[in-house]
Amino acid sequence: MSEKNKPMNFNDLEQWLNERHVTEVECLVPDLTGVARGKILPRAKFTEDRGMRLPQAIVAMGVTGEFPQSGPYYDVIDPTDKDMQLRPDPSSVRIVPWATDPTAQVIHDCFDNEGNMVPFAPRSVLRRVLGLFAAQGLQPIVAPELEFYLTARNTDPNMLPRPPIGRSGRAETSRQAYSIDAVNEFDPLFEEIYDFSDKMELNVDTLIHEVGAGQMEINFFHNVPLGLADEVFFFKRTVRESALRHDMYATFMAKPISGEPGSAMHVHQSLLDVASGKNVFSNEDGTPSAMFMHYIGGLQRYIPAAMVLVAPYVNSYRRLSRNTAAPINIEWGYDNRTVGIRSPISTPAARRVENRVIGADANPYVAMAMTLACGYLGIMNKIEPKAEMKGDAYLCAYALPRSLAEALDWLRKETDLHEVLGKEFVTVYSEIKELEFDEFMKVISPWEREHLLLHV
Known part of the structure; x- marks a missing residue:
């Protein structure tokens, strides 16, 4: 708007x-x-x-x-x-x-x-973090990129999701990254999504077909975090509604289909000096500033402990595994899509950091608060980042928690994040995720029945 x-x-x-x-x-x-x-x-x-x-x-x-x-x-x-x-x-x-x-x-x-x-309401947490930046005379600017899958309508949760039927009468059976024709298969749906988004004055930008069969991505124009978190919140609702009207589902699960890539919400972020309006990630001569490096250092230092905020479900960690086109660590680099923290090619005025570890299943308010909190701590503590990763970070060791239980443990031990996000929020959030994990552990999976029932 x-x-x-x-x-x-x-x-x-x-x-x-x-x-x-x-x-x-x-x-x-x-x-x-x-x-x-x-x-x-x-x-x-x-x-x-x-x-x-x-x-x-x-x-x-x-x-x-x-x-x-x-x-x-x-x-x-x-x-x-x-x-x-x-x-x-x-x-x-x-x-x-x-x-x-x-x-x-x-x-x-x-x-x-x-x-x-x-203090534990998602919008309150983001407002709290933004207030910390405001006290330093800084205004965060963000731009989310949100991935999701279209699937055929299926009312039985025991049945595997499959791609929907397009205009051709056929479903996708192969990966169609950036294919225009594959997007055009669902023209009636996307025309309605854009129409609804226009009527709601959502600042949606580019639509592309992502790697997975039936996987799409929508990009948002950059703006202030609270407004864009609202827009992602509204957009998810809009896409689900539109998909139902076209006899299909839209899902923002992090990993809805085995063998296909997971869905992320990459968040580009920069900081403006409120007084001058300039991007503080660049020096006057156009070189990266110390604040830019410290921000990256904060992301590297605190993202692992904050992962449960942006990988909030058991399913989230299926996306964050090797050979799934998702980051498994918090290396950083320029124009390197294998790292968890990427700095795209840009002019000095548009220098920014892209957090690539966030899942599409994350609450947008909590996700914005998480990544900004990590960067804020880096600036305030003047944390230097590791050396830039210039190779394939997928070949590096894991540096993120591998499960919801492990991620919860890491968050509980990282008291710096408690101070920035609020102890009440961390307590309530952790208890809710512990409850969800306990409920999940009561369910026996098909894998267990297939490989353990008669073999152990």
Whole structure:
């Protein structure tokens, strides 16, 4: 949404709703998994209340909808199930283009009864990290690249996903990286996605066919992190809705199909000096600045311990394995797609860092907060990076956790990240992921039945 069209206060928001004859408002709050929670209100009720109440735990549940039964989770979240106040962010309002009646969707921020921002809500965590940069006179700028798969509609979770049927009447059976014709197979779907994105004023840029069969990627124009996290949140919802309307599914699972590459959310990031508007990653003579190197150093130092924030599920670690076109370490290099931290070819004014370890399954608010927090710690602690990797980083040793359980352990031990992200957030997030891991361990996989049932 362009700045000139953004409602900045409640009066602007009311005018925006009036101009579009909105009769209903979807009041949304992203939970830890990135799911849209909230209520649908008649326009008059929304205008009257200017917010709503929901239980605190609604933004802090597992992907299965479960909550911990006991433990440190309830040292943060009141066990009496208290309400939180949700206040609409006027700048986040978008039309719901697929709704029958004129309907708007507005993202809300979460506050407690004393007016303090709820520290474990995803949007709150990103706001906290951005506040640390603002205190240093810095404005982060980001640009996400989001990969996803289209699959045939399938209501049985025991059946393997497969590519959908395109206009030709055939499904993809081979990899079609950057193929225009392969994208054109789904022209009706993508025309609708672009139409919906335009009506929602999402700043989507390039669409490409990625490596996997039925795998696509959409790029976003660079902008401020909170606004772009909102756009990724809205875009995921839009793609899923559009796919259903065309009798297929869209999935942002990190590794939905065996033998095919996983899906990532690469995030390009740079820092502007607020006073001058200049990119602080470059010196006046165009060379890389010390802050650029320290930012990379921070990513290298802290990403391994922060991985559970951007590889949030058991499935996420299937993507982060050798020979899957995904990084397995945090080497860095210029124009090197095998590393976890890449600096693309650019002008000095556009010098940036690309974090390539983030999965498409990550909550966009948490993902932005994670990568910026790591870079922030690098700057504040003046951490020097390792030497640039000029070869194939896929051949190097693993430097990232190999499982959800291991990643959780690494995060719990890295107290520097607790200070930047907030101890309450780390506690709630860790407890939720522990719960999800315990639930997963109750399920016996086909691999176990095939290889262990009669052989051990």
